[in-house]
Amino acid sequence: MKKILITNDDSFEAKGLSVLIDAVKDLGEIYIVAPAFPKSACSHSLTITKPLRFIKLDKNFYKLDDGTPTDCVYLSFPEIFDGKKPDLVLSGINHGANLGEDVTYSGTAGGAMEGALHGIPSIAFSQVLKSFDNPPSEVNWENAKNIARDITKKVLDGKITIPHRHILNVNIPNTKKIKGIKATKLGYRLYGNDAHKHTNPRGEEFYWIGLHPLAFKEENGSDFDAIKNSYVSITPIKLDITGYEALEKLKNEINN
Amino acid sequence: MKKILITNDDSFEAKGLSVLIDAVKDLGEIYIVAPAFPKSACSHSLTITKPLRFIKLDKNFYKLDDGTPTDCVYLSFPEIFDGKKPDLVLSGINHGANLGEDVTYSGTAGGAMEGALHGIPSIAFSQVLKSFDNPPSEVNWENAKNIARDITKKVLDGKITIPHRHILNVNIPNTKKIKGIKATKLGYRLYGNDAHKHTNPRGEEFYWIGLHPLAFKEENGSDFDAIKNSYVSITPIKLDITGYEALEKLKNEINN
Amino acid sequence: MKKILITNDDSFEAKGLSVLIDAVKDLGEIYIVAPAFPKSACSHSLTITKPLRFIKLDKNFYKLDDGTPTDCVYLSFPEIFDGKKPDLVLSGINHGANLGEDVTYSGTAGGAMEGALHGIPSIAFSQVLKSFDNPPSEVNWENAKNIARDITKKVLDGKITIPHRHILNVNIPNTKKIKGIKATKLGYRLYGNDAHKHTNPRGEEFYWIGLHPLAFKEENGSDFDAIKNSYVSITPIKLDITGYEALEKLKNEINN
């Protein structure tokens, strides 16, 4: 039976984690290592400035105090798998979209990236919270569960393949009726600044970083386009993030 | 005069930061916002779970408590630049290499990525600590300073261009005599597991994540190859991390 | 029905907290606000450097992220009691002794002190882990539960009174057979140094502070003496910590 490691970035208590566990629990031997606290937007960060502790919550279910998704995957090998590795890493289901260049901030994607760097097929799942329906619906976790299960099964069965040093980044639209699955490229996210100045009772000023609206360039074939049209989006993400076109230009500039 | 924002991930007290400031201080109007504490390996993480505070250290020099390089760049816009943006973002000089897929962990690169997502030309500088000389030399910060200045100047003068939503990732070899500069692709890093189990005085077990040796596949044209041969490596990094080749394959798999 | 607020310093997940809840659940209306993470040895610390968040776990059961026992009590008034106050504050049951001057380090005592400063009768409970039996027994949480219930009931019934700006500090011995309850003074703790130097994988040196052995001056009537002889110890602690004898001497010295 295949060994499936599950992590996330919303912490061991998140609804999305339990949905993911539920979705795949009969597809393999399930192991869960999740952050002790919410780690949203922690990217592919690895904790090397302090030691981390596993706290057992249940059979094959641990929280890592105070770890990121990347730490959870990295440390599962010596702690859970006797120095070996699981057969699959699933990360999520994130509460919120991970689309366009936002993937570079995503702790959910970070957990999957760590799996990929160790040669393990790895998938990041995110549930988009914004709805394009009218009226907007509540998050339909049942949809999310079915999609996560379906894609995981296809990967385990070899119907969907994940190239070496790549991950799959899956986003599930928040809609009553999902129209299908699309393979997409990352969209072009429009970034604003959403910093809120705030004064505490002692008169010290702080900034809270907010989440500016999910604005994108309209582009056929992008992940955002798929979500907007009620499709599940799957984007292959490459760990070699060299800009190859730019590289050719740079070679010329340096030589002149 | 151009406005240059400098950040890093080794904290406001790091030697590499002061070297970078020193290197470029006459090339523009310098602003510094650096993390209050070391944030090594924090990647492109953005802090949304707690508020952050600027602490002024000197004229145009702030530490951000408790911020990442990405936070430093993001919050400099409302706090330092009145909602506008600087003309250039420099991040580093990191104490240690950022080569191959390790760039995905790098807080130094993360700071530069944040600049790039906001349309600002951005460069990440890293000083490789391992030496290929025999006998190994101390870090030659004078070399690092000259290289950082030279590349920054070329970017300001338009001799080196940074495409939209790209950064330059610069690594400086630790060698007495630098042979030149090479435009490179990211190398293929070989990952091991370097987790050290440790028991505290109360008998609780912890893991420290270590830094496994800088092992790479030998590959002409890679950043590692340049460093090994005593060249400065400049790699253009693309923020659109879609795996385009994999995407074509995935489209087929999904449709079958 | 009396409103009883329960907190502790070992976090919302601690066994001792659930034992205390279980012990008193039919003696009043129970409200629980406990730290999100372990806060051992946090003393009477109040968090004023960052904002704190209530996370609801169950009906009338909250964790405070990232709060101390003192914060839990302080913030329960506006959040849980509409600006009013509970009738009783219970803190614990701490995993480990709080005897002698160690009470000045105790987060468990700190939580109770906060209640007392707001005019609420408050009790700190601690379960001694070291056993004086031969052979040593496991912690008998059933004993702890009965003792906590018995003392809480006596305080609610007015059979035991807690003077204004005082708390009761209760320690329960780890023994099969408890001989009774003794009113005690704090003993004289002998302090050593138990700092363990530790080198992390990057070669940085750290200290772990350990818990040196529970050594005391032998003294009749002390809390330590009661515990050693298998009695529950109750010590009234005074929030006015002026050294009155020393004050007389100091007056003379200053005037000369």
Add this chain to the structure above:
Amino acid sequence: MKKILITNDDSFEAKGLSVLIDAVKDLGEIYIVAPAFPKSACSHSLTITKPLRFIKLDKNFYKLDDGTPTDCVYLSFPEIFDGKKPDLVLSGINHGANLGEDVTYSGTAGGAMEGALHGIPSIAFSQVLKSFDNPPSEVNWENAKNIARDITKKVLDGKITIPHRHILNVNIPNTKKIKGIKATKLGYRLYGNDAHKHTNPRGEEFYWIGLHPLAFKEENGSDFDAIKNSYVSITPIKLDITGYEALEKLKNEINN
């Protein structure tokens, strides 16, 4: 020459720390270990949940990352004094009053308490920020320096003695003209609730704990009374915090 260890709770960068260093630098051999970050209101807390690191800033000047004043004193013994102890511990000068029962929250007092528990004469200094002058004056750090020096000198010369397991808690009024020094008891602080509800950009609610006004019962001989009348207040604090009068009553109640 006497060895003097200086710590504080406002961090290594605080003005009050540098004033204290300046005040006593020729009275002994000075060693400084201060928290890496502000630790206001951390009380006598000792950090046992994570390891702590010394970072050298200058000759005999260290910051402890991430330590409390208590940690600073405790760990100075093995790290700075070769397992021996300094001859005097000074803590402060705190930015703000530590009067009445507020002393139980004070990190400044906590640092001094740690010295006292290890048998070292220890003094906590606090600069009251509120002014009773009309118009209110800026903090007069020159006053603070002179007072700190004067009292330290008297303790070193044996003119003021600190009984075993006691500390001296010194508060310096914020006034142009100090009238003298008074030996005082702790006053009776009136506690309100000063919790500010605050909603972050993601809609999550947080509380900031504020500092309610310094209100006290009027009482001759109290520390508050001395400060109000422009006197320096010195209160001896006893580490045995047993409520002895309450103990007699409790004995009766338990036996009936």
